[in-house]
Amino acid sequence: MKETRQAARRRGRRRTLWALTPVALVAAGALVCLTVAFRPGHRADTGHPAASAAVGSRGTAAPGRESPAGSTSPTTTRSPGSAASPAESARPSTASARPSAPDASRTTATTASLAGRIRPGVGYRGVATTYDAGTGDGACSYGPSGDLMTAAMNHTDYETSKACGAYVLVRAAGGATVTVRITNECPTGCAPGQLDLSAQAFARLANPAAGRIPVTWKLLSPGDSGTVALRYKTGSSRYWCAVQVIGHRNPVARLELRADGGWRRLPRTDYNYFLAEDGGGCGGTIRITDIYGERLTVDGIALRPGTAQTTRLQFARH
Secondary structure, eight states: OHHHHHHHHHHHHHHHHHHHHHHHHHHHHHHHHHHHHTSTTOOOOOSOHHHHHHHHTOOOOOTTOOOOTTSSOOOOOOOTTOSSOHHHHHSOOHHHHSOOOTTOOEEEOOSOOOOOSSOTTOEEEEEEEEEOOTTSOOTTOOOOOSOOOEEEEOHHHHTTTTTTTOEEEEEETTSOEEEEEEEEEOOTTSOTTOEEEEHHHHTTTSOGGGOEEEEEEEEEOOSOOOOOEEEEOTTOOSSSEEEEEESOSSOEEEEEEEETTEEEEOOBOTTSOEEETTOTTTTSOEEEEETTSEEEEEOOOOOOTTOEEEOSOOOOOO
């Protein structure tokens, strides 16, 4: 009986060993696989690389979290065909933003036409009358002149002497034309569009006996007009001065004096001088601008009242 029990125990142990043997073999196999998988230089199979890349490129926030309001930078859109960003396009050029140097002679402003009532390329209609121009002097204060192809502009278009020095091409109904320079102002009895021509100029269009004829006229930028001159008014000094521009091809829009490191724009009088009542800049560098925006800068003009001083400069023809 005792032997029978021992034999039974031995048979139970053998069954247990046989049952554990497969488990041990499986564990050993798994250990071998892990050892091979993690040895140096082994590449694991990525499975689905395209899907992994797609997930990584979304850039969305994790569930339950919001991106900060300021974390997204605004996108700048370029206009079609633009070679520069909007910020670069909006940046003013150095030449247009900075005043020309005192010793510069010619620069071009970026502004549009600075013309007043009389604008380039515009035709005007009115009447032409005639008067005795005498020596050619008038409200524009140019003084006597040997060239009497001149005219007086009506009060409205004279525009506080802004029309002074302008060249105008006048055409009569019959087709005859004459070019005149504005040197005077027609009294308030003249209507807008009216020109009061010197007797010599009127005779180019019609018989002087007619006295009054319908005309059309427009601004002209002549080819041969010499060079610009500047003149300080009699009585000018470093404490008060008035400056006049003479012989300009195109109407003058502005005159500035160099003062305190910048440009000082002077007001224009109805007798065609630019006035510096406190003397600031008198005797210094002068910059003049025509109605097309071109600037001429003149240095070295002496404060010599009553004398026209040439500059050897002239505005471009248009």
